Amino acid sequence: MSKETNKQPASVFQMEGIPPMGKVIPLGMQHVVAAIVGVITPAIIICNTCNITGSDRTLMIQVSLILTALATLLQLFPIFGRLGSGLPVVMGVSFAYVPTLTAIGGEFGLATILGAELVGGVVAILFGIFVKPIRKFFPPLVTGTVIFTIGLSLYPTAVKYMAGGAGSAEFGSMKNWLVAIVTLAVVFALNNFGKGILKLGSLLWGMIVGYILAVVLNMVDFSGIAAAPMVQIAVPFHFPIEFNISACVSMAIMYIVNSVQTIGDLSSTTLGGLDRLPTDKELSGGIVGQGFMSILGSIFGGLPTASYSQNVGIVTVNKVVNKAVFAFASLVLLVAGFLPKFAGILTTIPQCVIGGATISVFATITMTGIRMITSQTFTMRNSTVVGLAVALGVGVTTVGSSALAGFPGWVTTVFGSSSVVISTIVAIALNLILPADPPEDVEKVAVAFETDDVMERLSDDDPTNDPTDAEFQR
Incomplete structure (x- = not known):
């Protein structure tokens, strides 16, 4: 009886073991569908920023797919007990770095991006090693402010893409x-009315529909696909690496911010799928693994990695945490990464299609930041932290480099190229400088919000209700 029990396949709701492939394949493909747009789009955006075309453009998309697969496998199956969290999480090339990457790439080029990424990976490893004492500097108020700023800073990118891409001959055309x-x-x-795989893969299905329409309107060039080989393996240092101090500082700050976001994603994964908080070792290993993969990515021409919140959301909904499911998804991405013709097809996606799909992603990032901010009692102190950090970050970068024309060039690169950097520094500084709210002030604000909520509900129930009735008094 025990032998038969041992031969039974594992459950998808437990981390170890191999469930039936009839469950592994569809559940794994869910994660592929949810992640694929986030995997390839940052590479396409950076290629456009740095004027990378042809086979190099295809190669960067290939490396993005491979890097995402390897980063996820490293999280599932840690090396030496330190590289990786050992948790069911998808990690790969991330949108969160795009504002800083485009700023660095527009001024210095891809080589400087890769150099700054290498340094940022080292910073992430150090952050992971010392995560416990450092974590206190990034409460939800600070992290939410930074994520909110990231979302805001991505909106112009999405709108430019919707219009056809800056510099395009038909930019802004109907x-x-x-x-x-x-x-x-x-x-x-699909996001609002779809169900199952339609809702889960809304970005992918939207891009497919937009792509088909673009083909009908003769907006897609297939000439580069035929020239791509069937199989190609990325080689190290195909793209040169250069170091610029100011770019490295900007990227180091971004890696610290995204390490904090990784803490949030790992915590959501364990709470949603395992009903517990992650251990310090799991958090440390997850961030160290993220930094290691970014160093590897810089060597092969990939972009920075981070955990994928959309895939974390899947885990919290369906509770599927079996590592075999995530390993299957990783293998699908890995195989796709070695096929240049597949990557070549992805390079033909028009910029307007990418813009139409990703603007909703950027809106979600912004709202995630708002949710984190409003999870704290919104006192005058907290509103000052958020308001000033966002105002200075967005304000300086909106005006442009001329706002810092009287400063040395490195100041402009670090503080004038990405609103996220300024907002991060200001939010951390204000949160440390401003005195904590007295408990009675926090209670007053909480009561005020509760009172407003009661009044609103009373008004909704019956416009003639008097807010002095028994419910209001309570």
């Missing part, structure tokens, strides 16, 4: 906007 709006409409409809 044709570009038609495709972008149709793509956005599909994503919006």
Whole structure:
């Protein structure tokens, strides 16, 4: 009896063991569908920023796929007990770095991005090693402010793409906007009214519909696909690496911020799927693994990695934590990464399609920041931290480099190129400098919000209700 029991396949709701492939494949493909747009789009955006075309463009998408697969496998199966969290989490190339990457790439080029990424990976490893004492500097108020700023800073990128891409001969044309709006409409409809795989893969399905429409409107060039080989293996240092101190500082700050976000994603994964908080070892290993993969990515021409919140969301909903499911998803991405023709197809996606799909992603990032901010009692102190950090970050970068024209060039690169950097520094500084709210002030604000909520509910129930009735008094 015990032998038969031992031969039974594992459950998808436990981390170890191998469940039936009939469950592993569809559940794994869910994660592929949820992640694929986030994997390839940052590479496409950076290629456009740095004017990378042809086979190098295809190669960067290949490396993004491979890097995401390896980063996820490292999280599932840690090396030496320190590289990786050992948790069911998808990690790969991330949108969160895009504002800083485009700023560095626009001024210095891809080589400087890769150099700054290498340094940022080292910083992430150090953060992971000392995560326990450092973590106190990044409460939800600070982290939420930073994530909110990241979302805001990505909006112009999305709108430029919806219009056809800055510098495009048909920038702002009705044709570009038609495709972008149709793509956005599909994503919006499936997100709000779809179910199952339609809702889960709304970004992918929206891009497919937008791509088909773009093909019908003769906006897609397939000429580069035929020239791509069937199989290609990325080699180290195909792209040069250069170091610029100011770019490295900017990226180091971003890695610290995203390490904090990784803590949040790992915590959500364990709470949602395992009903517990992650251990210090799991948090440390997850961040150290993230830094290691970023160093590896810089050597092969990949972009910075971070945990994928959309895949964390899947875990919290379906409670599936079996490592075999995530390993299968990783293998699918890995195989796709060695096929240049597949990557070549992805390079033909028009910018208006990417813009129409990703603007909803950027909106979600912004709202995630708002949720984190409002999870704290919104006192005058907290509103000052958020308001000033966002105002200075967005304000300086909106004006442009001329706002810092009287400063040395490195100041402009570090503080004037990305609103996220300024907002991060200001939020951390204000949170440390401003005195904590007295408990009675926090209680007053909480009571005020509760009173407003009661009044609103009373008003909704019956416009003639008097807010002095028994419920209001309570």
